[in-house]
Amino acid sequence: MxxxxxxxxxxxxxxxxxxxxxxxxxxxxxxxxxxxxxxxGYVFNEAVMACEQAKSSTPFKWNGGKSTSVIGLNSVKPDKYNVFASYTLVADGVYCDYDPIKRKAEIGSSFLERE
Incomplete structure (x- = not known):
């Protein structure tokens, strides 16, 4: 028992x-x-401004775009010491990755292939 x-x-x-x-x-x-x-929410306005001002052969038009969406905040950790963050927006089929740390936008880039 x-x-x-x-x-x-x-x-x-x-x-x-x-x-x-x-x-x-x-x-x-x-x-x-x-x-x-x-x-x-904090990064959104900065991302939109940086993406619209980024130089590219394909213009990114968030304001006035017919089809816009936010993919959101992503991160990739290629090794145990580095983390790369990106905030991704899509406007009319054009992708824009905004790096909130460097405050730099890249249009039409693939986040996973970034340096």
Whole structure:
């Protein structure tokens, strides 16, 4: 009988531990989404201005564009020391990657092939 009580107590502790981990993971995910939304809202105006002013053979027209969409904030970590961030906008089929750290826009570029 003592063995059964120990097994039940251990199972209850395991279930409680897994539940606590799930709760904290959910809370952190909510905070991460909130932070991402804040950063995207902060960067949006700068990205639009930089993309419209970027020199390219293909003009980027966010204002007055027929079909515009925000892909959003992306990041690539090519190694353990570097993270490259990009905020991507699409206007009438023309992609523009805005680097919020360098404050530089590249039109028609592929973010994954960037230096």
């Amino acid at each position: 003592t063995f059964q009580r120990i097994v039940v107590a251990l199972l209850l502790l395991i279930v409680a531990g897994i539940s606590a981990i799930g709760y904290f993971e959910w809370r952190i995910a909510v905070q991460a989404r909130t932070l991402k939304a804040f950063v995207e």
